[in-house]
Amino acid sequence: MIPDLTQEGKAETKEWKPDLTAPVVMFDRVSKSYGRINALSGVSIGISGGVTGILGLNGAGKSTMFKLMMGKLKASSGAVRLFGTDPWKNPAPYSRIGFVPEHEKLHDWMTAFDFIVTFGRLHGMTRDEASKEAARVLDFVSLTDVMHKKIGQFSKGMRQRVKIAHALVNDPELIILDEPLQGCDPLARTTIMNVIKELGRMGRTVLVSSHILHEIERITEQIVILHRGRVLALGNSHAIREMLDQHPHKILLECDKARNLAKSVMDINEVTGMSFVNENQLLIETRHLGAVHSRLPKVIVDGKHTVKGIDNPDDDLQSILVYLTGGFL
């Protein structure tokens, strides 16, 4: 065993300067394998600013991607850069990063306050600074009233918020949250989602991984979809859906008499298929969503149909994931 002594930086956070021209997070053809298993294969992405959802099934490579960012793993090939610096060689960028791990192994014997003070001090804060900041972040996640209770007594949602608070103690510019909503009750989810959205509004770069797609949709439209270690899509979720030409868009019309409405809708050239869900619901398929939506009102008015609702049931992350992964969901 030869020591890997490639850590060249002294993590002197005052001396280290971020590369302002580089993306906050950059993966350049990054691959990571565990023996014969390729967890990530040639992933190249650059992310700066706002909230980005990292989506994928179990084993897609989300956690591996986060571990590479957080210096827990070393890339088999390619380059990982945070603020333009290789975090494996120099951990100084972590002074600007907050990480909320997925695992539940907090310091249960400590109070929430002590826990956050301890990790504030690991960032180099004095005791007074760390105490002040611990109070600030615990207030931000609404745990002020219980901050002197031991973490071991906390519920799942409170533990998640302690993890978020500990990640915010150094006021990071990049916040990485690995499955932050997992196992939380509705109120905790709402609180955590508000926290994430607020951080995004502040201009921080926030990466959130989750299996709960509709909640990611409530947080952000900017997504990265991973599948089997590869990036399948990157960008605005609606734009991605628009690009999936091989899968016709679906429009669900709720009306009084679906068959009568169908006769009128047939006149729209861009409609490629129709089906009746029931007597009052008509499902239209088209490859040109915008064109159909622009012509649909005139058709409805001219035919004197009563339409109670129009919906695009497959313009969501769930459908995008199903389409991109070939129905593996």
Add this chain to the structure above:
Amino acid sequence: MEEEPFEPVKEKPETYGAETPVTGQSQMSAAWSADEGETSASSAQVATLPTGQVFDQIYQPWRGTLNPRWMRNWAILRHHVLGIFKTGHRPWGIPTKLFIFFVIIASSTDVALALLFGLLGDSDLYSLWGVNRDNMYGHVMGFFPRNILYYPVVAALLVGGMISEDRAHGTSALYFSRPITRFDYAAMKFASIAIILFFIINGTLALYYFADILVMGKGWAWLIDTFPMFLATFACGILLAFTYTSIGLSLSSVSRGRFFPAIGLIAILMGTRTMAYIIDTLFDKSILYVISPYDAVAHVCQAIIGTEMTYDHPWLWSLASVVIINGLALYLLAGRVSSLEVTRE
């Protein structure tokens, strides 16, 4: 006048509805039943106000600057060392704390006996227990009971989970996601154990020496005569603590539990010594003692303190052995920590 976003609540009932002000306590109580939820269920009320309320988290950025590397390292060090005395830091087990307390008391028996016989005026017994070259060597390097029952066991208890439990509990991931180099992480872990051992070994040595001076009223001549011996013994204590720590921590870095490093350290210390003793007894050759970390350190200490040599081979060979043993242990530790990939946390 700015309109209030929601109707103010006039009283605070112990129920939770749309009108309940959102404080940390009410959120916690409503969502996680931190209070006696079952007992207050009968008094639940239905929210009557037509308006709901949304609470936003308002983030107030921190405007400070992060302090330098040594402050982060100091935070790691104190987190581990203070855990022996205080809660809110690294949790050392009760058996570990009790054993450390026992060893400090047991290591001070020579202090108590020297003072006892000195104060009683029994010069024969005082010369047996009082401060002299051999007794100072024995305080640090005596095999039984100190280096079979006390110091190696304390070292084993301390190193047991030092790195391996960090890996098992996910704590190493929390360290590595901070601006902390792996060298600093390992160095502070090392320093934490070595400091605790140092205080036990050299702290009681200093107590032994200075208590004798103060209580027995030793003069300057005695001081000038014995102080170099004390310094040499002090250096031996440092060497012993360093060696036990480096072997133990390297074993901890290759393990995922606390049992293997602890047993491994004891096995290396006792196994090598036993093997060397057998060879010495059968063939009258003391050279194999160079593979025993304890004996190598003891031989070097006999040379620098100036007590009677109990080994036949040159002490420089033992010095080389101490350097090699520590070098190998630190190489293993550096190799493991520098390339440690946190895969299961």
